[in-house]
Each structure stands twice: as C-alpha cells, then as structure tokens.
C-alpha cells in the first residue's frame with residue numbers, strides 16, 4: 001500500500017521520521033538519556049577493532065559509522081564491501097568485532113563474509129531489517145533496525161535506520177571506552193532524539209527538490225562532493241541518482257577534486273555539494289569556488305549559516321534545518337533521496353523497479 005504516494009520510494013522517504021524514531025527507541029531510553037544494548041559476549045571497552053562489512057547503500061552506512069566510531073569512541077574502525085572482504089583474506093584482529101549490515105539479511109556476499117569472519121573467531125554482530133533472515137540468525141548479537149518492510153528497490157528508510165543504530169553503537173562504545181563522559185553522551189543522544197523532528201522539517205523540501213530535479217534531469221553526468229562523514233553520503237547520493245534516474249553520477253571527497261575529477265567540470269556537469277556549516281565548511285566553499293571558476297554549476301545543500309557564508313553564487317542553494325554535525329549524515333540523507341526521486345520522476349523512469357536491479361541479491 002503506497003498510501004497517498006505515487007511510489008513506494010516516496011512513501012518510504014516520508015516514513016523516515018517515524019521509523020527512525022522506532023529504531024531509536026529500540027536502545028535509547030529518553031528518561032535517563034542512556035543507550036541500553038542487548039547483552040553481548042564482547043566488551044566495547046576491550047575491543048581492539050571493529051570491522052564493518054556490507055554491500056551498496058548498507059556499505060555507505062558503515063562508511064559513515066567509521067567516522068563515528070573513530071571520533072566518538074576512539075575505536076579503530078575499518079569498512080569493506082562484502083564481495084571484496086570475502087576474497088581478500090583480511091588479517092582480522094583477535095577478539096575483534098565484525099558487524100554485518102543488511103536490510104534484507106539475505107545478501108549472499110554479506111552472509112558469506114559473516115561466515116568467514118566467524119570461522120576466524122571474530123565476534124559477529126548483525127544490523128538487519130528483516131529479523132527472520134539468515135544474517136540475523138547467524139549473528140551472535142542482533143541489533144535490529146525497525147524500518148518496517150522496504151518495498152522500493154532503492155534503499156532509503158533502511159539506510160537512515162542503519163545509520164541511527166550505528167550512531168547508538170558508537171555512543172555506547174564511546175561511553176564504555178571512556179572517550180566520552182555522561183554529559184557528552186547526553187548531548188549526543190539528545191541530537192539523535194531531535195532527529196525525527198528535523199527530518200520532518202527537511203521533508204518540507206519536497207517541492208523545492210522537485211524544481212531542482214527538473215534542472216538536474218537534463219544532465220548526463222553529475223558529481224557529488226562531501227567532506228568527513230558527508231563524503232560517504234556523497235557516494236550514497238550518487239548511487240541513488242544513478243540507480244533510479246540512470247544519470248551517471250560519482251561521489252568524491254571534496255579534497256580529492258583537484259586530484260582528477262576537476263578535469264570533468266564544465267557547464268554540463270552539475271556538482272552537488274553536501275556541506276553543513278561545520279569546521280570544514282570554508283574548505284568546501286573553496287572547492288565550490290574552484291568548480292564555479294570553471295563554469296561548473298553547483299547545487300549547494302547546507303544550513304542557514306552555510307548559505308549566508310557561501311553567498312548567492314550557487315546555481316541552487318538548498319537550506320536545511322540546523323543540526324549537530326554528529327547527526328548531519330542522517331538528516332542530509334533526506335535531500336539526496338528527494339533529489340534522486342524527483343529526478344527519476346522527471347525522467348519518467350520506473351522508480352520502484354529500476355531496470356537490472358533486484359531488491360535482494362542472493363546470487364554472487
């Protein structure tokens with residue numbers, strides 16, 4: 001049932017404030033502002049390393065979480081794509097935790113990677129949306145996401161729920177390891193508790209995104225740029241656009257621009273810049289100016305302060321609600337999803353069933 005939406009994808013994008021709220025309440029206790037995780041055979045304080053493995057969009061959730069585990073928990077974190085991980089014979093640190101992230105819980109590469117890590121004595125945790133799936137069953141500890149059934153082939157609400165769960169794990173790990181104190185834990189959990197409301201505000205960009213998408217739909221190639229935890233989000237934005245609108249798109253770390261991709265820039269290659277006004281903002285603005293100096297057209301997605309600091313030189317400026325940098329990757333998922341969705345609608349492609357793609361990839 002699509003409710004009053006044209007596509008499952010639109011319905012699932014708009015469900016995010018609610019399902020992110022459900023996912024939060026799995027482990028977050030608002031009265032005490034604590035994170036309570038299920039019993040586990042490992043102690044976050046003693047973990048030498050966390051290794052996160054997944055495919056596609058779920059892998060980009062892991063790539064965001066790497067920044068969180070490193071910054072909040074000072075825990076060495078590695079991520080890999082399951083199809084690479086399973087064949088590269090990785091030297092896994094003894095006593096380490098391997099986390100497998102999957103909406104379906106049936107992705108064959110991720111499942112096989114899990115079995116390999118298990119054989120090598122790793123602790124196994126699953127972040128899975130389908131509780132009766134193979135990855136859920138074979139994990140030592142399950143951290144379920146509560147996104148509800150995701151029907152659209154392009155993952156949207158499962159992604160933000162995976163991010164929410166990973167953010168809670170990073171906070172719990174940080175507290176266990178003493179890298180954050182109770183005040184900082186409260187501050188971080190509060191930013192998560194605020195998310196559903198901020199996501200609702202961001203969903204009001206639906207109409208504006210429809211207008212921007214009208215312009216974007218004419219492009220043949222698009223670049224997405226971001227720094228820090230917004231870099232994996234740039235990768236996710238590019239993946240979402242290409243899979244449903246069939247426009248060629250690539251994501252880059254903003255700082256990599258001058259190491260190659262800048263050669264592509266001209267008036268025909270729109271550049272989408274994901275840049276909340278954090279401490280790296282000025283660097284991103286200078287990357288933006290490099291793009292514009294070469295005739296490139298920028299779609300800047302930022303907050304009010306960022307929009308003021310950037311001036312009105314961008315082709316389009318999308319103003320997001322203010323948010324703590326910690327939760328920005330979750331919040332900024334909304335505009336990139338809306339942009340991909342509306343671009344696909346403008347192009348008339350099959351949004352819920354893109355060509356050549358399957359919802360669950362159970363063959364190699």
Ligand code: F6R
Pocket residue numbers: 055056057058059101102103104105106107110153154155156239240243359360361
């Ligand atoms: C992209 C998308 C895919 C999946 C990937 C992993 O929108 O949906 O990239 O994220 O196939 O699927 P799961 O999470 O089921 O393991």
